[in-house]
Amino acid sequence: MDSGVITIAGAGLSGLMLARELLDRGFQVRVLELRRRVGGISVIDEDARRILDKLSDIPVELEKAIVRVGGRTLAVSRSGVEEVVRGITATGFRVLSPAELGILGDRPSGVFPFHVALDLTMEGLSIGRRIAIYGYNRYSVLLAGKLLEAGAREIYIIAPEKTPAKTPDHIEVLEGRVRRVRGVARVESVLVGDRILEVDTLVIAMFKTWNPFPNFDVVGHAAVEVYEPQALVETSKLLAESIACESNERIEVVVEGDIRVYPRVVRRCLKRILIARPRGGRVKVNGVSVDLSMGYAVVDIGGLSSVRISVGG
Amino acid sequence: MEHYDVVVVGSGIVGLLVAYELSKRGVSVTVVDENLEPGFGVSKGHAGVIHVIQPPFSSLKSVLAIHGNRLYDRLFGELGVRYRRLKALLVASNIAQLAVLPLLYIVLKLLYETRGFKVSIVGGRELRDLEPNVIGWAAIAVDGYAVVDSFDLVYKLYEACRSLGVVFHLGTRVTGVKVSQDHIEIETTQGPLKASFLVNAAGLNSDYIASQTGFKVRVEGRRGSMLVFDRLQVRNIVAPLVLLERRGTKGGGVIPTTWGHTIWGPNLARGTSKEDRGVYHEDVAVLLRRFGEMIRVKGRIIKAYAGIRPTSDKGDFVIAYSPTSRRVVNVAGIDSPGLTAAPAIAIIVLDMLRKAGLKLGLKRRPPSLRGLSTRDKLVLGLSVQGDEGVIVCPCMSVSLADIARAVRGGARTLDGVIFRTKLAMGSCQGQHCLGRALIEFSRMAGVEPRYVVKGGEGSWIVE
Ligand SMILES: Cc1cc2nc3c(=O)[nH]c(=O)nc-3n(C[C@H](O)[C@H](O)[C@H](O)COP(=O)(O)OP(=O)(O)OC[C@H]3O[C@@H](n4cnc5c(N)ncnc54)[C@H](O)[C@@H]3O)c2cc1C
Numbered sequence: 070m071d072s073g074v075i076t077i078a079g080a081g082l083s084g085l086m087l088a089r090e091l092l093d094r095g096f097q098v099r100v101l102e103l104r105r106r107v108g109g110i111s112v113i114d115e116d117a118r119r120i121l122d123k124l125s126d127i128p129v130e131l132e133k134a135i136v137r138v139g140g141r142t143l144a145v146s147r148s149g150v151e152e153v154v155r156g157i158t159a160t161g162f163r164v165l166s167p168a169e170l171g172i173l174g175d176r177p178s179g180v181f182p183f184h185v186a187l188d189l190t191m192e193g194l195s196i197g198r199r200i201a202i203y204g205y206n207r208y209s210v211l212l213a214g215k216l217l218e219a220g221a222r223e224i225y226i227i228a229p230e231k232t233p234a235k236t237p238d239h240i241e242v243l244e245g246r247v248r249r250v251r252g253v254a255r256v257e258s259v260l261v262g263d264r265i266l267e268v269d270t271l272v273i274a275m276f277k278t279w280n281p282f283p284n285f286d287v288v289g290h291a292a293v294e295v296y297e298p299q300a301l302v303e304t305s306k307l308l309a310e311s312i313a314c315e316s317n318e319r320i321e322v323v324v325e326g327d328i329r330v331y332p333r334v335v336r337r338c339l340k341r342i343l344i345a346r347p348r349g350g351r352v353k354v355n356g357v358s359v360d361l362s363m364g365y366a367v368v369d370i371g372g373l374s375s376v377r378i379s380v381g382g
Numbered sequence: 383m384e385h386y387d388v389v390v391v392g393s394g395i396v397g398l399l400v401a402y403e404l405s406k407r408g409v410s411v412t413v414v415d416e417n418l419e420p421g422f423g424v425s426k427g428h429a430g431v432i433h434v435i436q437p438p439f440s441s442l443k444s445v446l447a448i449h450g451n452r453l454y455d456r457l458f459g460e461l462g463v464r465y466r467r468l469k470a471l472l473v474a475s476n477i478a479q480l481a482v483l484p485l486l487y488i489v490l491k492l493l494y495e496t497r498g499f500k501v502s503i504v505g506g507r508e509l510r511d512l513e514p515n516v517i518g519w520a521a522i523a524v525d526g527y528a529v530v531d532s533f534d535l536v537y538k539l540y541e542a543c544r545s546l547g548v549v550f551h552l553g554t555r556v557t558g559v560k561v562s563q564d565h566i567e568i569e570t571t572q573g574p575l576k577a578s579f580l581v582n583a584a585g586l587n588s589d590y591i592a593s594q595t596g597f598k599v600r601v602e603g604r605r606g607s608m609l610v611f612d613r614l615q616v617r618n619i620v621a622p623l624v625l626l627e628r629r630g631t632k633g634g635g636v637i638p639t640t641w642g643h644t645i646w647g648p649n650l651a652r653g654t655s656k657e658d659r660g661v662y663h664e665d666v667a668v669l670l671r672r673f674g675e676m677i678r679v680k681g682r683i684i685k686a687y688a689g690i691r692p693t694s695d696k697g698d699f700v701i702a703y704s705p706t707s708r709r710v711v712n713v714a715g716i717d718s719p720g721l722t723a724a725p726a727i728a729i730i731v732l733d734m735l736r737k738a739g740l741k742l743g744l745k746r747r748p749p750s751l752r753g754l755s756t757r758d759k760l761v762l763g764l765s766v767q768g769d770e771g772v773i774v775c776p777c778m779s780v781s782l783a784d785i786a787r788a789v790r791g792g793a794r795t796l797d798g799v800i801f802r803t804k805l806a807m808g809s810c811q812g813q814h815c816l817g818r819a820l821i822e823f824s825r826m827a828g829v830e831p832r833y834v835v836k837g838g839e840g841s842w843i844v845e
Pocket of ligand 1: 394648
């Protein structure tokens with residue numbers, strides 16, 4: 070593959086947005102997508118769809134996967150194999166595995182990672198009747214709505230942490246941790262705290278960032294745990310700005326606590342950075358209090374020579 | 383009624399190897415298994431280690447393990463199965479273990495080297511070079527172990543058997559056996575079958591099949607749980623150096639798989655059940671305690687699973703004719719290291735059948751099954767095109783062509799595809815591929831998605 074071309078892995082909201090931002094700045098880009106559709110997990114998100122609609126003119130090579138084999142990063146498709154020299158990961162969240170979440174027990178059919186539940190539902194297939202979704206966030210709520218539309222009878226969202234006072238009125242939200250799955254052939258129940266919930270399906274909707282291509286830069290959900298479409302758009306804009314920087318000079322960013330800063334490497338020419346913290350709250354940026362109740366904020370750092378961020382304020 | 387020379391009950395590693403060796407000698411064989419896929423019994427949930435010897439050293443187990451171990455190199459070569467020879471390292475991680483190391487070294491040297499397995503001491507620096515992720519003072523190394531891609535082994539055997547003419551009755555449970563003077567009739571959920579000889583290789587159920595032919599043996603289930611990490615942590619099998627392992631603390635080893643993962647385990651749980659394949663928090667705690675301090679963990683836990691060992695009341699493998707007829711050979715209580723011993727068990731079974739009157743022909747050449755997966759081709763730097771280039775699972779580089787090969791190889795369930803191709807077994811545990819895999823498998827197998835099952839009967843995926 071031409072080394073002057075930037076290859077973007079993944080045609081979700083952040084990948085497409087990044088393509089737009091880079092094209093606008095005169096870069097050559099190509100967007101590769103594993104699936105036969107674009108949009109990633111944003112396809113069920115109305116707010117994101119409005120942005121996606123405006124990106125529908127970006128050319129995407131569908132059914133083209135990026136894989137890492139024997140230390141090489143390859144783009145593989147029907148038409149052959151190409152080595153990828155310069156790429157950016159926009160492959161989205163990784164769904165936590167049951168074992169990682171401490172969910173043990175039997176291994177019946179009916180335990181789906183979020184993406185699989187979404188893919189099957191998008192294909193018009195029904196993944197179950199009584200469904201527990203583990204994880205309380207924007208995407209689990211959206212999926213719950215979609216599953217109800219598709220004919221699911223009962224849906225429970227299980228929130229591992231304390232939930233805010235106001236929860237969606239059409240879905241039952243239970244607090245607790247899923248500890249076991251029981252079922253011989255198909256899921257028969259899940260143990261939530263000490264409560265047995267009789268369901269035939271468990272969807273895991275707990276996410277982490279993940280970059281499967283360590284030699285690539287990274288954007289969107291693959292880079293930061295945020296749940297607002299606008300935050301994804303911001304990561305794409307920031308990365309495009311950063312790539313366009315003439316100089317490699319960096320500014321120092323010191324972070325305390327469970328806060329994520331994007332991009333990870335902040336070039337001096339960058340006027341803004343994104344600060345993320347899924348738990349929300351407030352942070353102090355060089356002494357100035359910033360509200361993170363949306364889970365993220367984009368703050369101005371123009372002219373600063375170093376940035377210090379800490380929880381509180 | 384269908385009539386065969388030999389009916390084998392059970393398509394686990396033992397049943398498959400017996401069928402394979404018989405069919406190579408021109409014997410007409412049928413294999414009956416209640417599962418929809420071969421090898422979905424005990425042979426699905428083991429750790430894939432080819433062991434050396436097993437205490438007590440005079441046991442049938444130990445003798446057959448040594449023999450089986452030696453037979454595997456040829457077998458793996460013949461079938462083109464993925465495996466790797468390696469050492470087992472017993473690591474001293476604390477002073478107490480270091481103190482017993484010299485004594486244990488002498489004992490093991492005596493016991494193992496007389497049986498052909500080299501034993502050596504690995505010093506601290508050498509250990510660090512050999513196993514950078516292992517924390518320890520020194521170790522005892524035992525040569526002659528191997529790890530095998532056990533699904534590759536099972537499915538290659540299955541394909542080889544089929545091409546040698548073995549007839550498989552899968553999804554068929556044996557519900558009764560009638561032994562007559564000159565033949566055997568077995569009742570199954572799909573109708574009766576007739577054969578001149580019966581081999582009972584029914585794993586956890588071998589006691590039931592044995593009882594049908596008048597042979598008494600009790601088989602109990604002993605659960606072992608394992609954790610899987612998505613990266614290699616070791617090059618050899620690594621275990622703590624302990625003199626005696628008791629139930630509850632026994633925990634197997636840290637095992638590198640042939641496909642780049644690491645298995646911790648298996649442990650030996652308290653209690654006995656033939657049904658409960660569940661993983662419990664206390665089992666996981668045992669494994670984390672046992673290995674947590676000696677391994678610098680690389681990667682993350684992607685899976686926890688359990689298997690059940692069929693342990694006989696004799697405490698050893700049982701290979702015996704039924705008292706009513708020498709036309710029935712029972713293979714019961716094949717717990718660990720049954721995978722290792724299986725080729726040797728097959729040789730004994732063939733010999734017993736021959737002595738009971740079965741005619742064995744000359745050995746035929748087995749079919750060549752060598753073929754490359756898309757991943758193999760990419761690793762070799764070859765180009766791929768068409769369906770070979772349509773990647774369904776990016777973590778393990780599994781393509782549409784790989785799924786098609788699995789279907790041609792006889793996959794009838796989604797797990798059958800997964801185990802044959804390694805689809806969904808990578809770091810992302812199927813999040814990007816399982817949806818598409820279900821749809822493509824359904825299309826290629828000509829089965830509507832709602833009739834596709836994950837593994838067993840009733841394990842529907844979509845409605
Ligand atoms: C946790 C664990 C780890 C292990 N690790 C190792 C290891 O690392 N190395 C090693 O050498 N060994 C290991 N073992 C042991 C090894 O897995 C077994 O010894 C071996 O798989 C037994 O194979 P089998 O063919 O006898 O039984 P199975 O694989 O159980 O085959 C028996 C088959 O019979 C079928 N069947 C039963 N009843 C009927 C019926 N009535 N009608 C029709 N079909 C029937 C079942 O469906 C099953 O498929 C391990 C075992 C466990 C549990």
